[in-house]
Amino acid sequence: MTVAGAVLCGGASRRMGTDKALIEIDGVVMAERAALVLEAAGCHPVVFIGGDETALGRTGRAVYADRWPGSGPVGGVVTALDVLAGDDRSLRSVVVCACDLPDLTADAVRAVVGHEVSEPADVRVAVGWRLEPMLACWDIDARPKVEHLLGSGHTSLHAVVAELVAVTVPVDPAAMSNANTPEDLRKRPQRSIG
Numbered sequence: 001m002t003v004a005g006a007v008l009c010g011g012a013s014r015r016m017g018t019d020k021a022l023i024e025i026d027g028v029v030m031a032e033r034a035a036l037v038l039e040a041a042g043c044h045p046v047v048f049i050g051g052d053e054t055a056l057g058r059t060g061r062a063v064y065a066d067r068w069p070g071s072g073p074v075g076g077v078v079t080a081l082d083v084l085a086g087d088d089r090s091l092r093s094v095v096v097c098a099c100d101l102p103d104l105t106a107d108a109v110r111a112v113v114g115h116e117v118s119e120p121a122d123v124r125v126a127v128g129w130r131l132e133p134m135l136a137c138w139d140i141d142a143r144p145k146v147e148h149l150l151g152s153g154h155t156s157l158h159a160v161v162a163e164l165v166a167v168t169v170p171v172d173p174a175a176m177s178n179a180n181t182p183e184d185l186r187k188r189p190q191r192s193i194g
Contacts, residue, residue, distance in 0.1 A: 002090045003113050003137070005043030006080035007034045008073055009099045010050025010066050020179065021051045021099040030179070031099040032059045041109035043095050047084065049076045051099070072155035073098070073134065074146065081143040091140055098134035100178045108175040112137040122146075122164035128173030133157035135176065 009021035009031045021031035028036070035046045048056045050066035057063050064083045068075025077096050084094050095109055112124045112135060122142035126135040134157065138146070142164060149160050 002088065003043050003093050003095060004084040004091055005035065005038030005041075005046035005095045005097075005109075006049050006076075006084060007031050007038070007046065007097055007099050008050060008076040008080075008134075009048045009052075009056060009063075010069070010073075010076055019052060019055075021048075022055050023179075025102050029056075029059070030102055031056060032061070034097050034099055034101055034104055035059075035061060037104045037106055038095055038097065038109055040106040041095070041113065043109070043113075045084070047080070048099075049080050049083075049096075068150060071150060073157050074150045074155050074160050077138060077157070077160075078143065078147045078150055081138060081140060081146065085140050085143065093137050093139050095135070095137045097136075098178060101134065101176065102179050103175055103177050104135065105172065105175040108135060108171040111171050112169045120165070121167045123161060124167045124169050125161055126171045126176060127168045128171055128176035131158065131161070131168065132171070132176045133161050134178070135171070136161070 022029050031048055038046045048061055048063040053063045066076050067079045080094050080096050085091055112126050122139050124137040126132040149163055154160050
């Protein structure tokens with residue numbers, strides 16, 4: 001069974017003051033750091049959704065424009081499910097994460113991918129200190145439901161998850177620390193990728 005990965009790189013980055021996806025940490029832009037972690041956890045392929053296609057393309061990774069620009073991360077999730085499913089019948093799920101998780105770990109990703117469920121679920125969502133829908137493993141068959149919710153005006157991942165069959169998966173809260181401001185980056189402990 002194949003699990004693909006997608007890093008959401010859109011968003012205005014207002015509080016950061018510059019494009020978060022392209023901020024370098026230890027010589028690697030944040031979007032690529034997240035992508036490398038997804039790969040380390042076994043996701044293949046791993047692509048970027050949204051953001052600066054030219055700059056992100058310099059990583060050598062595929063970049064897809066968000067098909068629902070301005071609709072928040074839910075549009076990015078639907079885009080990821082669309083572009084990665086394609087004709088690949090072996091693909092069952094896609095791990096989608098935000099680009100602004102500089103301390104994301106392969107263990108956290110593996111937890112949401114490998115969490116055993118007794119009943120089929122639309123999505124397996126990370127829980128650190130709280131629900132963390134910016135790291136979730138989405139079942140390919142959930143795409144029509146997510147797209148319907150998006151079309152009904154649901155642009156919050158929390159709201160979408162609440163409408164689906166969702167399973168929560170505990171992960172290390174430190175892996176879910178996001179970087180929204182320059183101060184967030186200054187305060188983070190130094191960690192290597194993975």
